[in-house]
Amino acid sequence: MEAIILQILNGLDKGSAYALIALGLTLIFGTLGVVNFAHGALFMIGAFCAVTLSRMLQISHTVIDETQKDFLGNPLKVEVPYIHEIFGQTTGDVIIDWAVPISILFAIPVMVLIGVAMERGLIKHFYSRPHADQILVTFGLAIVLQEIIKYYYGANPIPTPAPDAFRGSFDFGAALGFDPNTIIYPYWRLVYFGFAALIIGGVFAFLQFTTFVMVVRAGMADRETVQLLGINIDKRFTLMFGLAAAVAGLAGVMYTPINSPNYHMGMDFLVLSFVVVVVGGMGSLPGAVLAGFLLGILESFASMREVLEFLPGINQIIIYLVAIIILLTRPRGLMGRKGVMED
Amino acid sequence: MFGLDKKHTNLLLLVFILTLLAPFILNPFPEGSGMAQFNAGYPDLMQRFVIFGIFAIGFNILFGLTGYLSFGHAAFLGVGSYAAMWMMKLLTMNVIPAIAVSIVVAGLFSLLVGWISLRRSGIYFSILTLAFAQMSYALAYSVLTPITGGETGLQPKITDPRILDGASDTTPKANLFGLEMGSSFEWSVGSWLFTFNVGYYVAAIAMLVSFYLAIRIFNSPFGMMLRAIKSNQQRLNYTGLNARPYTLAAFVVSGMYAGLAGGLMVAMDTQVGAERMFWTASGEVVLMTILGGAGTLIGPVLGAGMIKYMENIMSKINSTILHEWFAFLPDGLEDFVVTLIYPFIGKGWHLTLGLIFMLVVIFLPGGLVEGGQRIARLFKRNKPSSDTPDGKTTPAE
Amino acid sequence: MGILDIKNVGKRFGGLQALGDVNLSVAENSCHAIIGPNGAGKSTLLNCLVGKLIPDTGSVMFDGKSVLGRKPYEINQMGISRVFQTPEIFGDLTVLENMLIPCFAKRDGSFTPNAFIDMYKDSEIVERAEHMLEEMGMADARSDHAATMSRGNKRRLEIGMCLAQEPRLLLLDEPTAGMARADTNNTIDLLKQIKDERDITIAIIEHDMHVVFSLAERITVLAQGTPLVEDTPDNIKGHPKVREAYLGETQEAA
Numbered sequence: 001m002e003a004i005i006l007q008i009l010n011g012l013d014k015g016s017a018y019a020l021i022a023l024g025l026t027l028i029f030g031t032l033g034v035v036n037f038a039h040g041a042l043f044m045i046g047a048f049c050a051v052t053l054s055r056m057l058q059i060s061h062t063v064i065d066e067t068q069k070d071f072l073g074n075p076l077k078v079e080v081p082y083i084h085e086i087f088g089q090t091t092g093d094v095i096i097d098w099a100v101p102i103s104i105l106f107a108i109p110v111m112v113l114i115g116v117a118m119e120r121g122l123i124k125h126f127y128s129r130p131h132a133d134q135i136l137v138t139f140g141l142a143i144v145l146q147e148i149i150k151y152y153y154g155a156n157p158i159p160t161p162a163p164d165a166f167r168g169s170f171d172f173g174a175a176l177g178f179d180p181n182t183i184i185y186p187y188w189r190l191v192y193f194g195f196a197a198l199i200i201g202g203v204f205a206f207l208q209f210t211t212f213v214m215v216v217r218a219g220m221a222d223r224e225t226v227q228l229l230g231i232n233i234d235k236r237f238t239l240m241f242g243l244a245a246a247v248a249g250l251a252g253v254m255y256t257p258i259n260s261p262n263y264h265m266g267m268d269f270l271v272l273s274f275v276v277v278v279v280g281g282m283g284s285l286p287g288a289v290l291a292g293f294l295l296g297i298l299e300s301f302a303s304m305r306e307v308l309e310f311l312p313g314i315n316q317i318i319i320y321l322v323a324i325i326i327l328l329t330r331p332r333g334l335m336g337r338k339g340v341m342e343d
Numbered sequence: 344m345f346g347l348d349k350k351h352t353n354l355l356l357l358v359f360i361l362t363l364l365a366p367f368i369l370n371p372f373p374e375g376s377g378m379a380q381f382n383a384g385y386p387d388l389m390q391r392f393v394i395f396g397i398f399a400i401g402f403n404i405l406f407g408l409t410g411y412l413s414f415g416h417a418a419f420l421g422v423g424s425y426a427a428m429w430m431m432k433l434l435t436m437n438v439i440p441a442i443a444v445s446i447v448v449a450g451l452f453s454l455l456v457g458w459i460s461l462r463r464s465g466i467y468f469s470i471l472t473l474a475f476a477q478m479s480y481a482l483a484y485s486v487l488t489p490i491t492g493g494e495t496g497l498q499p500k501i502t503d504p505r506i507l508d509g510a511s512d513t514t515p516k517a518n519l520f521g522l523e524m525g526s527s528f529e530w531s532v533g534s535w536l537f538t539f540n541v542g543y544y545v546a547a548i549a550m551l552v553s554f555y556l557a558i559r560i561f562n563s564p565f566g567m568m569l570r571a572i573k574s575n576q577q578r579l580n581y582t583g584l585n586a587r588p589y590t591l592a593a594f595v596v597s598g599m600y601a602g603l604a605g606g607l608m609v610a611m612d613t614q615v616g617a618e619r620m621f622w623t624a625s626g627e628v629v630l631m632t633i634l635g636g637a638g639t640l641i642g643p644v645l646g647a648g649m650i651k652y653m654e655n656i657m658s659k660i661n662s663t664i665l666h667e668w669f670a671f672l673p674d675g676l677e678d679f680v681v682t683l684i685y686p687f688i689g690k691g692w693h694l695t696l697g698l699i700f701m702l703v704v705i706f707l708p709g710g711l712v713e714g715g716q717r718i719a720r721l722f723k724r725n726k727p728s729s730d731t732p733d734g735k736t737t738p739a740e
Numbered sequence: 741m742g743i744l745d746i747k748n749v750g751k752r753f754g755g756l757q758a759l760g761d762v763n764l765s766v767a768e769n770s771c772h773a774i775i776g777p778n779g780a781g782k783s784t785l786l787n788c789l790v791g792k793l794i795p796d797t798g799s800v801m802f803d804g805k806s807v808l809g810r811k812p813y814e815i816n817q818m819g820i821s822r823v824f825q826t827p828e829i830f831g832d833l834t835v836l837e838n839m840l841i842p843c844f845a846k847r848d849g850s851f852t853p854n855a856f857i858d859m860y861k862d863s864e865i866v867e868r869a870e871h872m873l874e875e876m877g878m879a880d881a882r883s884d885h886a887a888t889m890s891r892g893n894k895r896r897l898e899i900g901m902c903l904a905q906e907p908r909l910l911l912l913d914e915p916t917a918g919m920a921r922a923d924t925n926n927t928i929d930l931l932k933q934i935k936d937e938r939d940i941t942i943a944i945i946e947h948d949m950h951v952v953f954s955l956a957e958r959i960t961v962l963a964q965g966t967p968l969v970e971d972t973p974d975n976i977k978g979h980p981k982v983r984e985a986y987l988g989e990t991q992e993a994a
Contacts, residue, residue, distance in 0.1 A: 035466055125705070131466050132412045136633060137704040139626060143697030151686050151694065271477055271622060278470050313486030320474040320481075327463055327471055346858065564844050564862070565855035567833070571841055574832040581790070581828070583816035583845040583905065592853055 006183050007300045013189040013258055015296020016196035017043075020251035021273040022280060022288035023200060024244035030283035031216045031240055034123055035131050037138035040270030041145040042245050045114060046252025047261035048149055049107040051158050054099035057083055098163045100256055107253045108246055115245025119238045127237075142266060150263035157260035162188040166257075188257050195254050199247060200289055206243075207285070216240050275323040281336025291334055295319050351558050354640065358554055362547040365389055366537045373534035377667070380659055383652055386527055386540035390611045391651045393543070393550040394604050399631040399643030400550075400557050401600020405593045406629070407638035408566060410573035411464070414625045415456060415472030418479040419598040421620030423449040423605025425483075425491055428615045432503040436515045438524065438545065438610040442603065449602020450595055457594035461587060464576075476622045483617040496616030517610045519545055524610055542611045549607060550644075553600060558640060560596070569593055570638075601628075630700055636712030645711050650696065657692040743768040743941050744789070744909060749798035751784055758784040759795065759965045766909070771935055771942040773952045776962035777986050782945045785962065786913055790822055791815045803908060813850050821902035823912045827894035829901065831887030835878055838886050838897055839869035839904060846905040868904065876900040892923040899930060903938075910934070912944040916951050928954050953977070961985065 021043050028036045060081040068076040084092035095102065122141065126134045161167070166187040207213045219226040219233035226233045252261075259265065272295075280291030301307065302315040326333060347355065361368065370384030383389070402416055423445035430441040460471040483491040491497065499515045508515070517524045524542035531537075560566045571579050572586050579586055609615055618624070627650070635646025665681045665688070672680060687695045707714055742765035749762040759781045766772040776782055787793040789800060791812040800807045807815055816822075821842075830838050843865045848854070860866055873879045876896050881889070886897065895915065902910055912931075916924040928951055935942060935955070946952050952959060953973050960970040963985040969976065976982055 122701075122705075132410065132469075133704060133708070135412065135466070135469065136629070137701055139629075140697050140701035140704060144694060144701065147691060147694035147697060148686075151691055267623065271473055274470050275474055278467065282466075313482060316481035316485060317478045320478040323474050324459065324471060327467055328459065331463060331467060346856075348858070559858075560855045562858050562860075563855045564840070564848075564857070564859045564865075565853055567837055567841065567859055568844075570833060571830050571837075574830040575828055578824075578828040578830060579841070580812045581816055581822050581824075582842045582901065583813050583850060584841070585811070585813045585850040588851040588853075592855075 002179075002183050003304070006185075007304060008297055009183070009185045009189075010303075011297030011300030012193045012293070013255075013296075014299065015293040016193050017251055017255055017269065017292075018273060018276045018296050019289045019292025020196055020199060021248055021269055022276040022292045023203060023285060024248040024251075025273055025277050026280070026283060026285050026288040027203075027244040027247070028241060029277070030285065031213060032123075032127065032237055034126060035134045035138070036123070036244075037135050037270065038118070038142040038145065039138075039244075039248055040266035040268070040273065041142040042111065042114070042248035042266070043252040043255075043269055044149060044261070044263070044266035045145065046107055046111055046249030047160075047256050047265060048153060048252075049110055049249060050100050050103035050160055050253045050256045051153065051261055053103040053106045054096075054160055057081070057096050057099050057102075060084075100160060100162055100254065103253045104250060107249050111246040111249030112242040114249075115242035116238050118245065119241035123241060124234070124237065142270070146263050146266055153263065155263060157262040159260045160256035162191075162257035166191055192254050192258065196251065199250060203243070203247065204285070212236065212240075272319055275319055279323050279326050279333055281333025284333065284335040287333055287335030295322065298322065345555065347555075347558060347562075351562065351640075355551075355555055355558065358641070358644070359551055362393065362551060365392075365543075365547070366539050370535060370537055374536045375534065380664070381656055383656065385538055386525075386543055387611075388651065388655050389540065389543045390546050390607075391655075392648050393546045394607045394611070395628070395631065395647035395651055396644040397546075397550050397553045397607070398601055398604035398628050399635065399647040400553050401597040401604070402628045403597075403632050403637060403639075403643040404557060404560060404569075404600070405590075405597040406632060407643070408561075408569035408573065409590050409593050411461075411590060411594070412469045412629070413460075413472040413594070413597075414469055414622055414629070415460075415476035415479075416597065416601045416628055417620050417622065417624035418456070418476045419449040419453050419601035420605040420608075420624065421479065421483065421615070421617070422452045423602030424609050424615040424619055425497070425605075426602070427606035427609040428497045428499070428613075429490075431499050431505075431515075431517065431609065431613070432497070433506065435505055435507040436499065436517050437507075438517050438519050438606075441517075441610060442549070442606040445602045445606025445609070446599050447602075449605065450599040453595050453598020453601070454591075457591050457598065461590050461594060472625075473622055476620065476625055480617060480620040480622070483620055491617060492615075493617065496614055498614045515613075517542075517613050546607050546611065549603060553603065554640075554644070561640060565589070565592070630696070632710075633708075634700060634703055634710050636710030637708075639709070639712040642710050642712040649711070653692055653696060657688055657695065658690065660688040662689075742766045742770075743803055744943065745799075745801040746785075746789075747799050747801075749785070749788060749795045749800065751788065751793065751795045757965055759788070761966050762798065762962075764960055764967060764970070766941060766943050767958070768908075768941055769939055770957045771931075771944070771955050773956035773959045774943065774945045774962060775947070775949075775952055775959060776968075779964075780962040780985075781965040782962055783913075784965075786911070786945055789815075789911065790820070816845075816905070816907075817850060819908035821905050821907035821910055823895075823898055823902055823910070823915055825914045825917050827891060827898045829886045829894055829898050831885070833886055834882065835884050835886055835889070835897060836869060836873065836882040839872055839901060840865060842901045842904045843868045843872075872900050872904045875903075892919065892926060895919075895923075895927060896930065899934075903934065903940075907940065909941045909943060912942065912946075914945055914947060916946070916948050924948065924951065927951075931955055 021039060024042070025036060025039050028034050028039070058081050060079040062077050063080045065076045065078045068078070070076045081092060081096065083095055086092070087095060118141070122137065126137060169184040169186045170190060171184050215226065215231060215233070216236050219231070219236065223233060276291045276295055277288050279295065280287030280289070299315060299319055302318040307314060345352070366384045366389070369389065370382045372378040372382050398416070398420060402413075406412055426448035427441035427445040430444045434440055456472065456475045460468055460475065463471060484493055501514060503515070505515065519541070522541050524545065527538050527540040529536060529538050568579070568584060568589050572589060576586050605619070631646035631650050632643045633646070634649060635644065636642025662681060662685055665684060666677065669677045669680050685691070703710055709716070744766040746762055746764040749759055750757070751759040762785060774782055774785070784793065788795045789807065791807065791810050791814070794808055802815075802818055802820060805818065807818070810818075830841065840859060844852075847865065870879065870882070873882055876899070878893070878897060878900070881893070886894070889897065916927050919927065931942065932955065934940065942955070944952075944955065956973055958970065959973055959976045961968045961976065961982050968981055968985055969979055971979070
């Protein structure tokens with residue numbers, strides 16, 4: 001029993017990432033009708049927002065500290081972060097420690113800006129072009145973005161730790177009444193899951209309580225009529241894309257302590273995210289989220305030692321297998337609308 | 344000739360001559376000169392040109408004609424490679440059986456993948472092929488290690504059975520009835536150096552045959568049906584034709600081409616690894632086909648050549664060389680220009696590739712072939728035609 | 741027993757009964773029109789005939805064989821050719837190629853891996869296609885890209901492509917939708933010509949009454965998913981039930 005709960009928990013962090021990326025993908029596909037192969041790159045850029053801010057916060061200059069001496073007897077040259085100078089040492093350290101969560105504030109405008117730029121500059125020209133063209137041009141864009149990041153940040157993963165307060169693990173089992181130390185789970189992953197739930201909730205609330213998505217969907221179906229109604233559909237399309245980009249970026253920001261950001265993490269997540277979207281049902285937002293979590297947990301179960309003994313390597317291919325089976329038996333996915341994109 | 348009309352016979356002849364004379368054409372710069380690093384006429388690169396040309400020609404038969412975008416063709420390349428390697432380990436280092444088996448095995452595998460994936464179309468089809476490719480890669484990397492060698496891959500070893508070859512105490516080399524793939528004949532003419540490599544010519548012959556077959560397919564009713572599928576699949580269905588076997592046939596044919604390319608790679612390199620099947624390798628052939636011109640005959644070959652050239656040559660340019668080129672500029676300007684160009688060459692050439700690809704998809708979807716046609720039309724318009732006496736044409740009916 | 745026999749066909753979509761108790765028989769070599777106000781179920785009925793939908797109840801027999809459950813290409817091979825509301829042709833191909841395809845399909849069946857012959861060397865097919873283009877008056881345009889043609893010409897090409905297969909039944913789905921008067925008249929003339937010169941059954945779904953009354957020998961009026969009246973054109977004109985279906989309340993004759 002403990003093992004099962006542990007595996008479910010294990011699947012939550014990756015599942016949350018899948019769910020968030022799939023959510024953005026579905027927003028773009030379901031409302032704008034665009035297949036965005038650059039979405040993984042947005043996830044990656046979000047992660048590198050955290051890296052950038054972390055580095056920015058730690059920009060320091062050399063100061064000669066008379067009170068300390070190095071091993072030669074000369075005054076010690078110390079690297080003092082500017083943050084320390086502004087906020088004092090203790091607060092400065094706290095700020096540096098909390099770089100990742102603080103990056104959220106930094107990432108939101110950056111990601112929205114990037115999303116808007118992408119939509120205005122590129123995506124909007126591809127609304128009426130066939131899906132294959134959209135895939136190709138966003139694939140090219142993903143490569144370009146990936147290479148730019150690789151150029152500025154190098155090819156190696158950049159560890160970006162979580163705040164001290166969230167390091168270490170939480171004895172989940174004890175809280176639930178099980179024996180202590182049977183189910184332990186890292187704090188930060190719990191935080192990530194909560195964060196993801198918050199974003200997902202926010203997006204759904206936004207969709208539920210405004211007419212925004214309805215208008216955008218109508219615009220996708222019949223642009224001219226919506227415009228004749230006096231609605232600036234272009235602005236809304238742009239906003240929608242910016243929103244989706246922000247969701248992907250935020251998913252990336254908070255994921256950095258779990259998996260050190262590197263330039264190809266976008267591509268790594270992209271393939272699986274598309275698979276998730278298809279399993280959930282293309283165009284279905286609840287489907288995307290549900291499928292993201294389910295497949296994350298499924299992958300986790302497939303990684304269990306007992307399972308791997310029986311079916312070696314199953315953990316790598318389980319998601320693809322499920323996708324293939326679903327695509328063949330129920331092409332609209334778990335929650336897709338019937339008749340959408342069926343042949 | 345060979346059942347082709349004049350236009351296509353000329354095209355085939357042109358490609359034949361180009362591949363025959365490639366060692367000359369690709370090595371225009373004298374050895375030791377500043378531009379020598381731009382020479383492409385060395386065995387490894389020439390082999391890659393024609394092998395990836397084959398891969399792209401096959402992919403074009405599926406994507407260029409039917410419009411079905413597969414992201415999984417690297418899996419067939421990999422399967423062909425593994426099959427060829429096993430033939431070399433079990434039977435003989437003679438490349439003929441290896442190549443033959445690579446085509447057959449890849450064909451069978453693509454039959455399976457295609458039969459399942461083509462049950463859906465459009466983006467679903469693409470994602471299905473992607474899923475299969477990643478699955479194959481994951482399996483090759485981990486589970487099927489006895490067959491694939493996992494991370495290390497496979498190489499021929501002295502201890503291999505090689506039933507038809509008999510025992511040998513030296514490292515085995517791939518050969519064509521005794522003629523080693525790796526052997527080359529070098530010819531110095533003045534300060535120029537030309538290399539004639541056996542492996543290259545073997546692969547080039549394979550490419551010419553592949554190209555010829557592609558021409559036949561393009562001109563056949565079968566090829567026309569494939570184009571009709573891309574143009575209006577619904578109309579095709581209602582005109583009494585079943586699109587499914589046509590697309591499956593195109594898929595299998597393109598899979599066999601990929602297998603051939605994989606087998607030839609092994610014949611040249613005598614090694615194979617799982618990374619050959621990663622989905623971005625599939626992305627590479629998509630890039631080549633579109634860059635060159637999807638749906639045209641010569642396009643994929645051009646695209647393959649261009650990308651492989653950039654991969655090998657562009658990636659060698661570094662900042663020292665850039666400084667050499669721009670040394671004629673005043674220092675400050677020189678540094679500025681080098682800094683500007685630097686991210687786009689050397690290790691950053693993928694960036695250039697991605698940008699060019701995006702530009703092609705956005706502005707020139709017909710690739711290099713379309714670009715060439717547009718330029719040709721510019722020249723034709725500038726020349727006044729001598730047929731029309733006063734420049735006026737007869738009024739339209 | 742007509743060449744097309746529709747018996748008891750019904751189709752429900754969720755809560756909506758799109759078709760109910762449809763009985764229709766199209767006599768061989770006749771021209772039969774199906775008309776009705778919007779929402780009457782004409783498109784649904786058509787989709788049941790061409791393999792796109794399977795009705796919940798009833799049978800559809802063509803030339804004595806059931807059509808239900810067959811794929812569109814199979815139904816075409818049985819002898820039904822269909823013209824779409826918006827002309828569906830192969831835009832990326834030349835006009836001649838457009839005409840070659842139905843000829844190949846008719847002779848060789850739904851799949852032939854004939855990858856090693858030059859398509860222009862198949863003289864039997866090429867002659868047939870050229871002949872058909874001439875009949876349609878499009879022989880000069882044979883090398884044009886089909887997508888560059890005017891809508892009226894696309895319609896002609898499409899009809900020609902259907903006729904090239906020598907179908908027993910030509911199904912037309914609002915062929916003059918969105919056409920200007922001149923084009924409509926051209927289409928009517930073309931269809932009249934086809935009707936007179938060939939042994940062919942024509943079933944046409946139409947909105948334009950001028951077309952219907954110029955061509956049809958029998959008219960079925962569909963309303964709310966079920967046939968209201970079926971009769972000759974003269975009897976349909978001025979039929980009170982038909983007027984009611986289209987306009988609402990019957991008006992007292994002045």
